[in-house]
Amino acid sequence: MANEKILVIDDxxxxxxxxxxxxxxxxxxxxxxxxxxxxxxxxLEEKFDLxxxxxKMPKIxxxxxxxxxxxxxxxxxxxxxxxxxTIDTAVESIKLGAYDYITKPFDIDNLLQKLxxxxxxxxxxxxxxxxxxxxxxxxxxxxxxxxxxxxELFDLMLKLLCEVLNADSSSILLLDENTKTLxxxxxxxxxxxDAEKIRIKxxxxxxxxxxxxxxxxxxxxxxxxxxxFRHLEPRPEIKCAMVAPLKIEDKIIGVLTxxxxxxxxxxxxxxxxxxxxxxxxxxxxVRDARAYNKLKELxxxxxxxxxxxxxxxxxxxTAISGSIDLILNxxxxxxxxxxxxxxxxxxxxxxxxxxxxxxxxxFSKIEAGVLIISKGEIDISFLVRQTIEELxxxxxxxxxxxxxxxxxxxxxxxxxxxxxxxxxxNLIGNSLKFTKEGGITVGVRLLEKEVVVFxxxxxxGIPEESKNKIFERFYRVDCSLKKETSGxxxxxxxxxxxxxxxxxxxxxxxxxxxGSTFYFSLPIEKSKK
Amino acid sequence: xAKILIAEDEKDIVFIIETALKKAGFxxxxxxxxxxxxxxxxxxxxxxxxxxxxxxKMDGFTVNTKLKENNETKDIPVIVCTARGGLxxxxxxxxxxxxxxxxxxxxxxxxxxxKIREVLGEKK
Numbered sequence: 001m002a003n004e005k006i007l008v009i010d011d012x013x014x015x016x017x018x019x020x021x022x023x024x025x026x027x028x029x030x031x032x033x034x035x036x037x038x039x040x041x042x043x044l045e046e047k048f049d050l051x052x053x054x055x056k057m058p059k060i061x062x063x064x065x066x067x068x069x070x071x072x073x074x075x076x077x078x079x080x081x082x083x084x085x086t087i088d089t090a091v092e093s094i095k096l097g098a099y100d101y102i103t104k105p106f107d108i109d110n111l112l113q114k115l116x117x118x119x120x121x122x123x124x125x126x127x128x129x130x131x132x133x134x135x136x137x138x139x140x141x142x143x144x145x146x147x148x149x150x151x152e153l154f155d156l157m158l159k160l161l162c163e164v165l166n167a168d169s170s171s172i173l174l175l176d177e178n179t180k181t182l183x184x185x186x187x188x189x190x191x192x193x194d195a196e197k198i199r200i201k202x203x204x205x206x207x208x209x210x211x212x213x214x215x216x217x218x219x220x221x222x223x224x225x226x227x228x229f230r231h232l233e234p235r236p237e238i239k240c241a242m243v244a245p246l247k248i249e250d251k252i253i254g255v256l257t258x259x260x261x262x263x264x265x266x267x268x269x270x271x272x273x274x275x276x277x278x279x280x281x282x283x284x285x286v287r288d289a290r291a292y293n294k295l296k297e298l299x300x301x302x303x304x305x306x307x308x309x310x311x312x313x314x315x316x317x318t319a320i321s322g323s324i325d326l327i328l329n330x331x332x333x334x335x336x337x338x339x340x341x342x343x344x345x346x347x348x349x350x351x352x353x354x355x356x357x358x359x360x361x362x363f364s365k366i367e368a369g370v371l372i373i374s375k376g377e378i379d380i381s382f383l384v385r386q387t388i389e390e391l392x393x394x395x396x397x398x399x400x401x402x403x404x405x406x407x408x409x410x411x412x413x414x415x416x417x418x419x420x421x422x423x424x425x426n427l428i429g430n431s432l433k434f435t436k437e438g439g440i441t442v443g444v445r446l447l448e449k450e451v452v453v454f455x456x457x458x459x460x461g462i463p464e465e466s467k468n469k470i471f472e473r474f475y476r477v478d479c480s481l482k483k484e485t486s487g488x489x490x491x492x493x494x495x496x497x498x499x500x501x502x503x504x505x506x507x508x509x510x511x512x513x514x515g516s517t518f519y520f521s522l523p524i525e526k527s528k529k
Numbered sequence: 530x531a532k533i534l535i536a537e538d539e540k541d542i543v544f545i546i547e548t549a550l551k552k553a554g555f556x557x558x559x560x561x562x563x564x565x566x567x568x569x570x571x572x573x574x575x576x577x578x579x580x581x582x583x584x585x586k587m588d589g590f591t592v593n594t595k596l597k598e599n600n601e602t603k604d605i606p607v608i609v610c611t612a613r614g615g616l617x618x619x620x621x622x623x624x625x626x627x628x629x630x631x632x633x634x635x636x637x638x639x640x641x642x643x644k645i646r647e648v649l650g651e652k653k
Contacts, residue, residue: 307613311583314612315539318635322545325638330552354635 004119005047008032009039009065010054010081019052022108023115036060040068048076050118052102055082055089063093070097072265075126077118081106133274136164137281153289154186157282161258162188164278165271168261172246173200173207174254174286182207182255190259205232206243207255214252216244216279218272221264240266244279248287256282306364313357321350362422363490366497373501378417379410380451380522384444387424394432395440402428405443411451413522415502420522423495423506427455427518430491435459438515450504450524456517462510470508471496495520531649532556534575536566536592537610538584542634546579549638555645563587567595570602577649580628582611593626606648610634610641 006028008019016032023030031048033039036057043051051069055062066078080093083104090101099118102111140160158170171187182200184192192198203212206229210217219226219241223233238259246254256279260266267275324347327335335343365371384406395402424442431440438458445452462470471492499506499520510516533555537543540561547557558573560566562585570578578596582589589609596602608630629648632641 311612314634315542318612319539319541319545321635322542322549322638326545326549329638330549350635 003027003029004049005029005031006115007039007042007048007051009036009051009057009062010034011057012054015054022112026112028115036062036065040065043069043076044072047073049122050115051076051078052081052115053078055080055093055101063089063096066093066096066098075122077122079114079118133164137274137277140164140278140281150286150289150293151186153285155188157285158186158188161256161275161278161282165258165267165275167258167266170256170258172254172256172282173211174246175202175211175252182211185254205229206241207257210243210245210255211252214245214247214250216242216272216276218242218267218269220267237261239264242267242272242275244276246279246283246286248283253283253286303364306360310357310361310364314354317350317354317357321347321354324350359490359494362494366494371497371501373416373419373498375414375416375502377412378415378420380413380415380420380453381406381409381411381444383417383421384424384442384453387421387428388442391425391428391432394429398432398435400432400435400437401439403439403441405441407444407446411444411446412524413451414525415522416498419498420502423498423520424453424455426491426495427520430518431455431457431459431516435515447521450521452519452521454517454519456515458515461512461514461516462508463512467510471506530554530556531576531645532558532573533645534558534560534566534569534573534578536560536563536578536584536589537581538562539581545638546641549642550645553642553645561585563589563592566592567602570596570605571599574601575605577645578605578607579645580607580609582609582613590626593628597627606630608632608644608648610636 006023008016008023008030009032010016010019011034013034016034020030020032031042031046033042036053037060039051039053040060051065053062053065057065062080062082066080069076069078074097077099078093078097080090080098080101081104082089082101093101099121100114102114140157154172158172161170162168169187169189171190171192172185173182174185175182179199180202182202184195184198187195200208202208206217206219206223209228217226219229221240223235223238223241224230238261240260240263242258244256244258245252246256256275258267258275324343328340328343328347332340362371385404388402388404388406392402428440428442435457436459440458441454441456443454443456445454496506499522502522504520504522506518506520508516508518533550535543535546535550535557537546537559538561543559543561547559550557558569558575560569564586566578566580566584567587569575580589580593584592589611593607593609596605596607606629609628610632612634630644632644
């Protein structure tokens with residue numbers, strides 16, 4: 001039997017003693033009173049799970065006691081004991097919140113059973129309440145994690161906190177590690193002058209105490225009552241308060257405060273527990289938001305950096321390729337065939353460098369979310385056929401066949417022709433890269449609502465363990481040390497971004513050693529003419 | 530003979546473009562920064578401006594805007610030629626930056642010449 005606390009009130013001392021005896025034997029913690037008023041004083045100081053109260057008593061009767069108890073401690077269950085049970089008094093007491101009533105003289109087994117059932121119901125109700133609280137905290141945490149900016153996060157956090165715990169005002173202070181001071185970051189419903197200038201040293205005042213000791217404080221009857229903080233926080237308007245540390249892995253990063261301006265006993269131990277859980281979640285949200293901000297900042301820097309790098313790389317490349325271009329096209333009669341051949345090698349490799357630089361730039365644009373797709377009506381059949389022809393020499397060089405299964409009739413889609421061509425070139429390029437013998441087949445199929453383009457090869461295929469990573473940026477099937485092919489590992493990730501920017505899909509089928517087929521689809525937007 | 534203003538701060542690239550244009554039969558003027566470009570556009574009245582974007586003193590965006598604001602220069606066709614990739618859409622969408630051509634560096638010399646001829650043909 002759990003040690004629930006029961007209060008027995010009866011003006012007959014004998015009955016009180018008898019009940020105390022019986023209940024103690026059952027394992028309950030029991031207190032008995034013969035005077036209703038004394039009993040009520042006790043209820044103000046201690047929490048009881050259940051009160052057994054006699055209906056007819058001098059000074060104050062059972063109904064009055066019931067009313068008072070429900071006022072100060074609504075969670076405490078009350079059972080009325082009466083020798084003069086009438087339907088009226090029974091109904092009245094139950095209306096006022098009593099769990100049940102028992103008639104005197106009572107049967108002990110009957111009494112114990114009623115007690116047991118009542119306490120069981122009470123613990124069930126508490127469980128449900130806890131679940132409800134957990135759900136509300138979960139909701140709050142969800143809301144917090146969807147928050148992006150720190151300031152926005154704090155404001156929302158404080159508002160939700162007041163709502164969930166039915167409080168009036170709240171604030172959040174963050175710890176500056178260097179100066180060991182707390183600074184107010186945000187507050188809700190508080191009238192603070194020069195809030196941003198307020199600094200509280202660790203160890204000073206209430207917030208400083210919590211930052212030093214790391215425990216949640218529950219301050220009832222006004223914040224000045226606790227001897228530790230007497231005269232430290234002269235704010236009589238705060239009737240009841242809770243202060244919790246914001247901790248990440250035992251490291252305190254700040255303090256969260258919550259106040260009630262209405263009621264000296266507004267918060268109980270239950271709220272204190274919930275508040276602590278809330279503070280733990282809030283600390284994690286603060287950490288995430290800080291990390292996110294840092295990441296975003298780095299991301300911006302990275303995009304800018306890549307953009308600059310590509311510019312810096314392109315400038316000398318322009319001079320190189322421009323010079324070669326001029327020599328080969330304008331001064332070609334001034335140079336020998338041998339030199340011409342060497343210059344052609346230089347040209348091919350500078351073209352290759354340009355392609356790589358462009359790839360990085362495109363990638364950084366996608367990363368920064370500034371890849372612009374300018375759609376127009378294009379004939380995808382024509383585009384695929386054209387691309388196949390442009391790449392035919394590359395296939396010939398590797399002695400691979402390049403077959404077309406593209407229908408002769410035009411298929412119109414709304415798309416960015418350059419970008420879609422980039423995808424086709426990339427896919428065929430990959431097939432050429434990974435196929436040693438056999439060939440590549442490129443085709444277009446018109447379905448009801450979309451058009452599917454495929455590139456099928458007889459290459460090495462994709463190993464099982466790589467299949468779910470293949471569209472990830474920087475991923476390369478071969479590890480860089482035993483590198484057999486060139487590239488940055490961003491081609492497919494780029495293709496995916498481009499296709500998805502067209503509301504299409506990209507996927508593949510592959511068997512190791514037999515080959516791969518890559519597909520991408522583009523929706524056909526029916527013109528509403 | 531059409532007169533082309535080459536606005537470009539990289540001397541090597543200037544030399545390449547200049548050589549190619551002269552071979553193709555154009556007259557050339559050179560400006561090595563944004564301010565010089567504006568000055569020469571007004572004083573020398575070129576038939577076309579080949580405009581780089583990242584230049585000292587004044588960037589190509591500003592140069593282009595100022596050219597379009599000035600009655601004396603607003604009708605001179607401009608071909609943007611930049612190593613700062615991905616600006617094509619910007620130059621075609623933004624009203625104040627509208628240009629007659631756009632080339633990304635590195636460019637193929639023949640393509641550059643063809644583009645210049647195309648733009649000049651359109652304007653005349």
